[in-house]
Amino acid sequence: MTEELTPDGRRIGDVLMDLKNITLRFGGVTAIKDISFNIREGEIRAIIGPNGAGKSSMLNVISGFYVPQEGEIRFRGERRGPMRPYEVARLGIARTFQNIALFDGMSVLDNIMTGRLNMMKAPIWSQALWWGRAEREEVENREQVEKIIDFLEIQNIRKTPVGRLPYGLKKRVELARALAAEPKILLLDEPMAGMNVEEKEDMCRFILDVNDEFGTTIALIEHDMGVVMDLSDRVVVMDYGRKIGDGTPDEVRNNPEVISAYLGVAHE
Numbered sequence: 498m499t500e501e502l503t504p505d506g507r508r509i510g511d512v513l514m515d516l517k518n519i520t521l522r523f524g525g526v527t528a529i530k531d532i533s534f535n536i537r538e539g540e541i542r543a544i545i546g547p548n549g550a551g552k553s554s555m556l557n558v559i560s561g562f563y564v565p566q567e568g569e570i571r572f573r574g575e576r577r578g579p580m581r582p583y584e585v586a587r588l589g590i591a592r593t594f595q596n597i598a599l600f601d602g603m604s605v606l607d608n609i610m611t612g613r614l615n616m617m618k619a620p621i622w623s624q625a626l627w628w629g630r631a632e633r634e635e636v637e638n639r640e641q642v643e644k645i646i647d648f649l650e651i652q653n654i655r656k657t658p659v660g661r662l663p664y665g666l667k668k669r670v671e672l673a674r675a676l677a678a679e680p681k682i683l684l685l686d687e688p689m690a691g692m693n694v695e696e697k698e699d700m701c702r703f704i705l706d707v708n709d710e711f712g713t714t715i716a717l718i719e720h721d722m723g724v725v726m727d728l729s730d731r732v733v734v735m736d737y738g739r740k741i742g743d744g745t746p747d748e749v750r751n752n753p754e755v756i757s758a759y760l761g762v763a764h765e
């Protein structure tokens with residue numbers, strides 16, 4: 498295994514996911530054009546670009562939700578074919594959504610527990626009868642969920658129905674639910690969208706802490722350039738479905754094509 502230390506002392510390992518020559522079309526629209534990049538173990542990888550650049554499409558390809566017409570995806574060196582959502586979860590990929598997708602009427606605790614559903618191994622009859630393995634699993638699930646609740650500092654709202662929470666906390670609960678699945682790769686779709694400055698700072702801290710404490714690899718899409726540059730180890734820049742930049746935040750910041758295509762637009 499190759500391992501590198503980042504300037505702030507975090508460990509970045511081998512390539513975890515390798516995407517080669519990915520092309521994705523919707524009818525006549527080519528959302529992704531022949532893009533290759535990889536995600537290394539332990540890193541925080543951002544995908545940025547102007548509106549319509551193809552970022553969400555790319556996140557959906559990574560998560561297995563979209564199957565590209567061309568190209569190859571390897572996860573831990575193994576070629577990944579089309580998969581069902583539960584197979585993706587079993588592989589260790591979890592995500593949050595741009596528009597929060599929680600159960601408003603359910604408590605914070607119950608919402609986070611749903612993140613563990615894919616991990617239940619006991620057969621349904623033993624779950625129904627509450628015996629042996631099912632009971633052990635339930636205890637394990639609760640322990641893991643409690644750990645995450647402590648970690649994300651949401652103990653005081655554990656019984657609150659999610660619908661009553663302010664936006665920033667809902668986003669934190671969504672992060673908690675994704676973490677409950679103990680993912681190898683966590684995909685975050687605009688984790689800071691709609692947040693005020695304080696909520697953004699909290700979210701940034703939690704993302705860094707998750708990466709640090711659990712060693713979770715993180716891929717994210719985010720419009721807030723300050724956040725992206727602060728958080729990420731490497732950044733892929735997309736424009737009109739093409740990749741126009743890929744590198745450290747500094748490399749990307751100084752890439753002329755990126756400046757004209759994206760940063761230029763953002764500062765107009």
Ligand SMILES: Nc1ncnc2c1ncn2[C@@H]1O[C@H](COP(=O)(O)OP(=O)(O)OP(=O)(O)O)[C@@H](O)[C@H]1O
Nearest residue numbers: 523526527528546547548549550551552553554555
């Ligand atoms: N399900 C779909 N059906 C048809 N076209 C789509 C679909 N999803 C995305 N597209 C098109 O693919 C292109 C890329 O869209 P995508 O949503 O991936 O971009 P984006 O960079 O995430 O944009 P934004 O920042 O506005 O969310 C756009 O032209 C979009 O209209």
